Amino acid sequence: MASRTLSIGIVGLGTVGTGVIRLIEENAMLIARRSGQTISIGAITARDRNKDRGVDLRGYRWVDDMLEMADDPELDIIVELIGGSDGPALTLAKKALTNGKSLVTANKAMIAHHGLELAELAETNGAALHYEAAVAGGIPAIKGVREGTAANRIERIYGILNGTSNYILSTMETSGRDFDDVLAEAQALGYAEADPSFDIDGVDAAHKLSILASLAFASRLDFDAVATEGIRAIQAADIAQADALGYRIRLLGLAERHDGDKASELFQRVHPYLVPKSHPLANVDGSTNAVVAEGNFSGRLLFQGAGAGDGPTASAVVADIIAIARGELSPAFAMPVKALEPCAPAESGHRIGRAYLRFQVADKPGVLAEITAALRDADVSIESLIQKERSPNDAVLVAMVTHECAESQVNATLDALAGSSSLLGEPMVIHILGDE
Known part of the structure; x- marks a missing residue:
């Protein structure tokens, strides 16, 4: 004793x-x-x-x-x-x-x-x-990244970092219901706060991502550099289209470090992603959290478990107390603060990948031609396209997946369509994981 x-x-x-x-x-x-x-x-x-x-x-x-x-x-x-x-x-x-x-x-x-x-x-x-x-409640994500991958160069780190958002998205997936309905149910059940903004707008996940990125890339914390978008705009139709295309929608935090000739840059983003059904994160349901670290020698490591709750979170707190009792006084971010490298925020425009685009458009001739012309002018080609029948509010859903292109090209497409009378509401862009 x-x-x-x-x-x-x-x-x-x-x-x-x-x-x-x-x-x-x-x-x-x-x-x-x-x-x-x-x-x-x-x-x-x-x-x-x-x-x-x-x-x-x-x-x-x-x-x-x-x-x-x-x-x-x-x-x-x-x-x-x-x-x-x-x-x-x-x-x-x-x-x-x-x-x-x-x-x-x-x-x-x-x-x-x-x-x-x-x-x-x-x-x-x-x-x-x-x-x-x-970060991630009872999952030993901090210890796993700080110590378990200490000998590796991390290529990227990403994951499902907010249980409330994941519960909402996976419930929309299984029930076919829309966002507002599922959010109200989550609040009634106590899974979501009365003011759920920090969760559904991605702020909570951004806090956690900035911490993980600092540990993974030996960089100085830079929460303000996290590009953050939540899940308020996700519709049941997006969930259904993603499923038909072989994907599930998950709110992910993703970070990558880019070492250039003159300086290092750090890309950090919280954003809804289309995740291939074959990827482990596609099968993370409910309020569960999961963190993926990809090391140059370790390969892909997955840390998964309860992201909140009194038991899992208390377990992580007491584990820290035990570590201190054992004399573990190592630097909080794996190395002394002065050794952490400042990294400039990396721009997203040059990133190459595929994207899911969803438009709500007026039911009139020429609308699809207007969209495809904007895509053509931005040199974006279409891999697949789905046009749904008219809804009760006379809107038609047009959804498509692009071939690989730069994100700046997708942005140019949306800029060209801005203000168009054919569009009813803001278009939705969801990047596809695996094509980063």
Whole structure:
């Protein structure tokens, strides 16, 4: 049995915080054997002391001011679970690390925006910064990329990084229902927030992608460079057409590094993709997350599992605590912050691939000729085309898949059609995975 004790302070007692308490209580002896130390909960705090959280907290010391934990000499690790990129969470994190206390967090927004600053504080003050739970819940994606692929040059990293969006898309797929209907159901079931913007607009996935990209490519974090588009515009018709063509639609975060003659560039994008049914990500359903890393020696590695929830996320948090108990104080981003390379954002226009284009058009002569003329002028050729019958609002759906071309050519096509009276609403462009 472990003879030493490591004391932690837990800030935030939502589903994850209470999950951490239950996990430590239930698996205390196993955790002690694996970490070499007894893990003790030395203090807890949250916004409302009297809230019923379904777990008995009477045996734990309550601290009214969470910032006192950062100064408490009896606490070795601060576990931050309140969220938010700035504000109290960031203040607590900075103070704890400045005081030499290690920090464990599930806060992907804070890491995406301030991770380098926090990592430098950890390095300067001999503390650890661990954030496994910030990306893909209970999947050891951070550890897998940072340590499992350490000897590889990563060619690209990508994956399904938001469970809410994936639940909506896969439910649309199986039910044939439209986006708004499935979103409302997801909110009623608790899979989506009352304000789901961060999830369905791709922001949550962009936070996670920027973190993974920094780890994979030894580059400085650059969340602002992530081109982000969500799934609001996806229609049931798009899901059906993708299926007929041999694809499934998934919201993916994708990053690639390009090393040029003069400087390195980093491409980062969150976007709906058509994923071939033969690809492992096409079969990731529901709220599951999955991360794919492609190494030059390892080949394709797939990390898949629950992306959220009290159990999986608490598991990742406690795994970080165990790592610190074992003395793992390695740099937060696999190497010292000063060694991370700044990479300029890579433009998307030169990227070659195929794309799915969907237009809602007026039911009148000459419309298809107008679209094909714009494609011709941009030197884009069509691999396949589907025209559906008129809908009740007199709109006709025209969907097509292009042959390989530069993304700038697709953009030129849409620019030529902008303002056309034949188009009813904005066209939809979905890139096809595998043709990057």
